[in-house]
Structures are given as structure tokens and as C-alpha cells.
């Protein structure tokens with residue numbers, strides 16, 4: 001039996017004090033979970049430091065572990081009390097560490113959720129925005145002009161029967177336009193419309209005269225693509241059928257149209273022509289919008305630009321839809337939208353309009 005007086009109580013207190021000194025700055029998280037003011041990196045730093053404190057004070061070589069080992073070696077009469085106080089200290093240390101750690105973890109998880117949450121008040125990342133195709137832009141300008149003159153916008157099918165594409169338009173049986181060399185046929189005898197004039201027939205069947213319609217749309221012809229031709233292109237058909245309509249109305253309408261599109265000083269001229277579905281027929285030209293008629297590269301030095309074909313609706317076309325040519329007369333015209341678009345934007349090649357290359361389209 002050793003006569004040496006060992007201060008067991010003092011040893012326990014010393015270990016407690018050492019722990020308290022290091023744990024002191026974490027105590028507020030244990031006592032009232034006061035962690036609301038911590039920023040995320042701050043809380044994460046404290047959690048790491050707390051873990052070091054736990055290692056120093058509870059690991060195998062810690063002073064607390066030494067006290068635990070000592071319990072068995074303490075004289076029997078002291079053992080119970082010593083063991084109890086060491087156990088209480090151990091509970092206190094572990095519980096303090098656990099509570100502070102839990103409070104810090106709660107704070108960290110909260111801040112992480114905050115950081116990942118989508119803030120709906122922040123401006124979003126804007127998706128790359130497209131805009132209307134140059135042909136669409138021009139088509140809409142043309143539509144606006146005619147709508148202001150009392151026309152309505154009609155639509156028609158792109159695949160047509162012989163009746164709509166040719167017969168009702170007074171195109172004779174053996175006309176070359178009907179040839180498969182000029183027109184795309186399907187295997188069951190339908191064809192892709194070769195002009196928007198087909199909509200004249202649909203429109204007059206749908207709504208009886210008097211009527212004013214325009215019909216923009218795609219048409220198809222068997223052409224070899226080059227800088228000025230494409231097998232698919234955009235036309236705009238116009239049709240007016242009323243009582244007492246004559247060539248003067250047609251000329252006035254087209255002249256007013258180009259003045260509204262290209263400016264009030266734009267002039268027009270008309271040349272006789274031939275189309276199966278109009279009689280008489282004429283080609284309309286307008287003074288070059290770039291040089292004003294003096295002659296430039298755009299108008300190939302002539303001062304004039306071709307607008308399109310037109311004429312008085314052929315009586316046979318009216319008869320094909322059971323409209324009496326003695327009662328009604330009218331005029332029709334067709335404009336090439338893409339060719340006009342190519343001139344307005346001075347494109348060297350109209351195929352650019354159909355290739356959908358963003359580098360080209362972005363320029364409009």
C-alpha cells in the first residue's frame with residue numbers, strides 16, 4: 001500500500017480545466033446553439049477545429065483516457081468515487097463536443113441549402129434569342145401594305161391537284177408548265193404548286209366575289225439552283241374581283257404599293273406580257289430604290305427593277321369557279337418575295353436566304 005497521497009480529485013479537475021480552456025470558444029454553440037451569425041466558411045472552419053479538440057481530449061492518449069485507465073489502479077476505497085467523477089467528466093466532455101458539433105452542422109447544412117437554392121429574384125441567364133427571317137420581315141411589310149388597302153391574307157395548300165395548279169388557271173393541256181420537266185409531281189399525280197395563283201381559285205370558291213386577297217407562300221419549280229434561281233421560292237399573289245374593275249385599278253394599286261414600300265417618289269412602268277390566267281397581261285417594273293432611276297449595279301444600269309407579272313383575270317378563270325365574267329371583273333398580280341429581298345439586302349446569291357446559316361441570318 002502506497003503511503004503517497006494522490007490527489008485524484010485534483011487530477012480530474014485539471015483535465016476538466018484543460019478541456020474548458022480549449023472548448024471555451026465553442027461553448028456558446030453547446031449552450032444555446034447560437035450559430036446564426038456564422039458564415040458558411042466560418043462554420044466549416046470551426047467544425048474542423050472542434051474535431052481537433054475532440055481528438056486532443058478524447059483520443060487514446062488524451063489526459064481523459066489516462067484517467068479512465070487509472071480507475072482500475074486506484075485504491076479500492078477511493079475507486080468508486082474516482083470512477084464516478086471520471087465518468088461524469090467524460091460524459092460532460094463528450095456531450096459538450098456533440099452538442100457544439102451538431103449546432104455547427106445544422107448551420108452548415110442550412111447555409112449550403114441557401115447557396116444552392118435558386119434565387120428567383122436574380123436575373124436569369126438569357127437564352128440566345130433569334131429573330132424573324134429576312135423573307136418573313138419583308139413578307140410582313142408587304143402584307144401590312146395590302147391589309148391597309150383592304151386586302152385579307154389567304155393561305156392555300158402547297159400540294160395541289162391538276163385542277164387548281166393548271167386547269168382552273170386556264171393553262172392548256174399541252175402547256176410546257178404542266179411538263180414534269182417544269183413541275184414536281186408526286187407518284188399519284190398531285191403536284192407541288194408552281195405558282196401562288198392556285199390560291200385565287202381556292203379564295204373565290206371559299207368566299208364569293210367581291211373579294212380582295214393576297215396569298216404569300218412557297219412555290220416549287222424544277223430549276224437548277226444558282227445565284228438567282230432556287231427550286232423553291234416565295235411568291236405573293238394578289239387578287240381583286242369586284243364589279244367594274246379595269247386596268248386603271250391594277251396600275252393604281254401596284255403603283256401605290258411600291259410607293260408605300262420604297263418611298264413616295266417611286267415610279268412604275270408597265271410592259272405588255274402574256275400569262276394564261278390573265279388577259280390582258282403585263283409586267284410591272286418600278287424605279288430602282290437605290291439610284292432612283294439613274295442606273296446602278298443593282299438595277300444593272302437600267303434604272304428599273306422588275307416587280308412581277310399581272311393582268312386582268314381571264315374570263316375562263318372566273319368561269320372555272322362559276323363567277324360570271326359579265327358581272328365581275330378583276331385583276332391579279334404575283335410578286336417574287338425572295339428576289340425582292342435579295343435586291344433590298346443586296347445579296348449576291350439568293351440561296352443564302354434558304355441555307356439557314358446563322359452567320360448570315362444574324363445580320364438582319
Ligand SMILES: [Zn+2]
Nearest residue numbers: 288291296299
Ligand atoms: Zn439602280
